[in-house]
Amino acid sequence: xxxxxxxxxxxxxxxxxxxxxxxxxxxxxxxxxxxxxxxxxxxxxxxxxxxxxxxxxxxxxxxxxxxxxxxxxxxxxxxxxxxxxxxxxxxxxxxxxxxxxxxxxxxxxxxxxxxxxxxxxxxxxxxxxxxxxxxxxxxxxxxxxxxxxxxxxxxxxxxxxxxxxxxxxxxxxxxxxxxxxxxxxxxxxxxxxxxxxxxxxxxxxxxxxxxxxxxxxxxxxxxxxxxxxxxxxxxxxxxxxxxxxxxxxxxxxxxxxxxxxxxxxxxxxxxxxxxxxxxxxxxxxxxxxxxxxxxxxxx
Amino acid sequence: xxxxxxxxxxxxxxxxxxxxxxxxxxxxxxxxxxxxxxxxxxxxxxxxxxxxxxxxxxxxxxxxxxxxxxxxxxxxxxxxxxxxxxxxxxxxxxxxxxxxxxxxxxxxxxxxxxxxxxxxxxxxxxxxxxxxxxxxxxxxxxxxxxxxxxxxxxxxxxxxxxxxxxxxxxxxxxxxxxxxxxxxxx
Ligand code: SF4
Ligand code: SF4
Numbered sequence: 001x002x003x004x005x006x007x008x009x010x011x012x013x014x015x016x017x018x019x020x021x022x023x024x025x026x027x028x029x030x031x032x033x034x035x036x037x038x039x040x041x042x043x044x045x046x047x048x049x050x051x052x053x054x055x056x057x058x059x060x061x062x063x064x065x066x067x068x069x070x071x072x073x074x075x076x077x078x079x080x081x082x083x084x085x086x087x088x089x090x091x092x093x094x095x096x097x098x099x100x101x102x103x104x105x106x107x108x109x110x111x112x113x114x115x116x117x118x119x120x121x122x123x124x125x126x127x128x129x130x131x132x133x134x135x136x137x138x139x140x141x142x143x144x145x146x147x148x149x150x151x152x153x154x155x156x157x158x159x160x161x162x163x164x165x166x167x168x169x170x171x172x173x174x175x176x177x178x179x180x181x182x183x184x185x186x187x188x189x190x191x192x193x194x195x196x197x198x199x200x201x202x203x204x205x206x207x208x209x210x211x212x213x214x215x216x217x218x219x220x221x222x223x224x225x226x227x228x229x230x231x232x233x234x235x236x237x238x239x240x241x242x243x244x245x246x247x248x249x250x251x252x253x254x255x256x257x258x259x260x261x262x263x264x265x266x267x268x269x270x271x272x273x274x275x276x277x278x279x280x281x282x283x284x285x286x287x288x289x290x291x292x293x294x295x296x297x298x299x
Numbered sequence: 300x301x302x303x304x305x306x307x308x309x310x311x312x313x314x315x316x317x318x319x320x321x322x323x324x325x326x327x328x329x330x331x332x333x334x335x336x337x338x339x340x341x342x343x344x345x346x347x348x349x350x351x352x353x354x355x356x357x358x359x360x361x362x363x364x365x366x367x368x369x370x371x372x373x374x375x376x377x378x379x380x381x382x383x384x385x386x387x388x389x390x391x392x393x394x395x396x397x398x399x400x401x402x403x404x405x406x407x408x409x410x411x412x413x414x415x416x417x418x419x420x421x422x423x424x425x426x427x428x429x430x431x432x433x434x435x436x437x438x439x440x441x442x443x444x445x446x447x448x449x450x451x452x453x454x455x456x457x458x459x460x461x462x463x464x465x466x467x468x469x470x471x472x473x474x475x476x477x478x479x480x481x482x483x484x485x
Contacts, residue, residue, distance in 0.1 A: 009460075015442035018455050025457070039461045042439035050389070050415040051428050052474040053338045059435070059470060108469040158395035159408070169399050195357045195394040202427040203389035210361040211392075276455060 003129055005075035005120070006067040007035035008085065010232075011043050013077055016240075017232035019276025023261035024077055024122055026274050030138060031130050035075060040066045044076075046084035057098070058105040060088035065106060065113040073118040075125060079231035080199075083155035083162070085119040090162040092116075121156060123230050123260055124166055127174050135181050140269040142183020143291060148263065149187045149224045150175035151215070153234045154195050169193075175260055179228060182267035187224050191215045196229075198237040206248070212237050213245040216253040225287055226256040228263055235259060239281045256284045266291065326377035334374050337417060339409030346371045346405050352397035358390050365390040367397055367407055370414070383421050388414045420477050429478055436475060439465030 013021050028035050045059030063085060067074045076082040092099045093116050103112055120128075126135060152172050160169045167174045172193070176186035197211030216238065219227055229235045239257040246252055262275045277284040334340040352367040353359055359366055364387050373382050382388065391411035398408040418424065434441055444452075449459040468475070 011441035014444060014452065014457075014460050015448060018452065018457060021457055022455055037458060037460075040465070042465050042467055043435050043441060047431050047441060048435065048471075048474065049393070049412055051419050051424070051432060052471075052477065053412065053416055055471050055474045059467060062467075062470060105470055154392070154394040154396075158399055160399060193396070195392050195396070197357070197392065199392045199394075200358060200390060202425050203386065204362060207358060207362040207365075207390065211357050214360070274456075279455075 003032060003125070004034040004036065004072065005125070006038050006041075006070060006072040008041055008044070008063065008067075008074050008076045008081055008119075010076070010078045010081040011047075012232040012236065017235050017259075019279045020077060020232055020235060020259040020261065022274065022276040023259055023265045023270075026265055026270055027126075027261050027268070028122075030268060030270075031126070031134070033075075033125060033130070036070070036072060038066055038070060038072075044078075044081040044084040045088070046080045049084070054101060054105065056084070057088055057091075057102055060084050061092060061102045061106060061113045062109065062111060064089055064092075064115065064117045064119075065111045068114065068117050073120065076119060076121050077231075078233065079121065079153050079155035080233055082119060082121045083159065086162045087159065089116055089119055121230065123156070123174065123178070126178070126264075128166075132177065132181055135178070135264065139181065139183060139267045141267055141291075143263065143267050144183055146184035146226075146287070146291070147187050147222075147224050148179045148184045148258070149189055149219050149222070149227045150179060150192065151196065151227050151229050151234055151238070152193060153229065153231045156230055175228060175230060178260055179263060182263045184263065184267075187219075187222055189218050189222055189224075191218050196231075196234040196237040198233045201237075208237075209241065209245050209248050212241065213249050213251065213253075216242070216245065216255055217251065219255055220251075220253050224255065225290075226258045226284075228258050228260050230260050242282050254282060256280065256282050256287055258284070325380075327379040328377050330377045330379040330382075331375050334410070334413060334417070337413035339406060339413040342403075342405045343371060343374060343410055345403040346375070346401075347403055348372060349402060351400050351402060352405075352407050355396045355400060357394060357396065358392055362390065367391070367411070371405070371407070371410070374414070382414060383418045384423055386423065386425070388418050388423075389425050391415070424478075432471065432474055432478055436468040436471045437466060439467050 041063050045056040048056040106112060157167055157169050157172055179186040194215055195211060197208040200208035227238055235257055242253055265275045272288055335343055350368045356367055393408050395408045398406055401407055431441055444460055452459060
């Protein structure tokens with residue numbers, strides 16, 4: 001199979017989650033996944049869904065059309081981009097009247113969407129196209145003894161009707177299994193499926209922080225080494241907002257937040273610099289020192 | 300009242316709080332129909348008030364003001380003003396927990412989105428939405444990158460990104476109109 005995708009970065013990653021992008025690009029090149037940058041991509045449309053359904057669909061479809069013109073399927077990194085683009089792709093096939101509606105709008109910018117364009121999260125590509133064995137072959141430094149908590153977030157797996165049977169919503173395993181591939185121990189916990197709270201920030205900051213802090217409290221009690229995410233929204237929420245949660249609720253969490261791609265990168269021998277750990281708000285240093293990672297990039 | 304309490308209620312039953320509101324408001328029997336015509340609102344009538352949505356709602360866990368089962372009851376009862384005027388519809392995180400679990404197949408997250416769309420048209424929206432819409436219509440992204448950002452990207456070994464030319468305004472006209480200055484209220 002030719003593993004070639006248009007890379008859809010979305011709004012948040014290039015500005016606020018560069019370490020995620022770095023680790024994805026490093027992994028992709030190590031594993032032979034070709035990610036093509038397309039200049040014309042814009043916001044996926046997700047932030048506009050609450051404001052105006054047809055506008056958000058039109059923005060999503062515009063991005064699908066850009067990939068279609070280049071004959072490429074799309075690789076996403078943000079879970080909200082994934083759901084926005086996957087829902088658009090799915091429902092435009094399933095509901096011909098929506099496709100007509102949307103194409104009328106796209107005509108205003110001289111475009112027409114035919115479809116379908118497939119959309120896959122990078123982690124799904126790892127899982128389905130590289131596979132556990134293919135990944136394991138590349139592990140040179142198993143992260144022995146590291147206790148990591150998987151955070152699935154909302155849109156990586158939901159709404160399930162558009163994801164064609166990828167993992168189970170109520171009993172998910174993909175991230176846990178990939179943590180295991182990296183040689184670390186996935187930690188089970190009761191709030192595993194709970195939302196990061198990020199999308200409540202705009203309407204009610206305190207509630208949003210409470211949702212995230214709830215999870216961090218459980219993880220603190222379980223003494224995990226880090227929480228592992230696959231979405232920049234969740235990443236920013238747990239990492240950049242953690243100090244604010246500590247202040248608001250008078251708690252100390254100090255739980256590092258790692259992207260799953262950084263965890264796999266570490267296990268594949270990539271260095272601290274290559275994976276961008278210094279950009280994280282909650283320090284990852286102690287954890288890296290325990291692994292014997294002094295900061296130099298290896299091979 | 301707790302989420303569990305909600306679940307024990309009989310079909311169609313109202314909490315004391317709801318009864319109070321119902322007495323005070325003029326009900327609009329056409330409201331449910333209108334919601335059902337909005338994209339995402341279609342299946343609302345299938346709700347039999349079991350409370351599964353509320354029991355799993357992460358927002359509800361931390362803010363009693365928000366309760367999806369109750370929002371749906373209010374729509375079905377025709378409480379148009381209460382639903383569309385109050386900021387609480389904006390609290391839904393679109394997490395899909397409820398939608399995945401509803402035994403009646405109600406697309407609750409989509410329904411909440413529909414209610415937000417309707418509330419916005421009446422001028423009920425968080426300020427963030429206005430800022431975001433403007434950014435997207437002009438720049439195509441919520442975080443426009445400047446030269447300094449691209450320098451940082453370069454330092455991190457990332458390719459520079461073209462920004463700034465990607466106006467989405469033609470695709471966002473309907474929304475920008477709805478957000479535009481209003482003569483008087485509503
Ligand atoms: S929307 Fe579904 S889950 Fe919620 S109360 Fe109605 S039937 Fe139950
Ligand atoms: S989608 Fe909204 S209503 Fe449903 S569980 Fe999540 S926050 Fe609650």
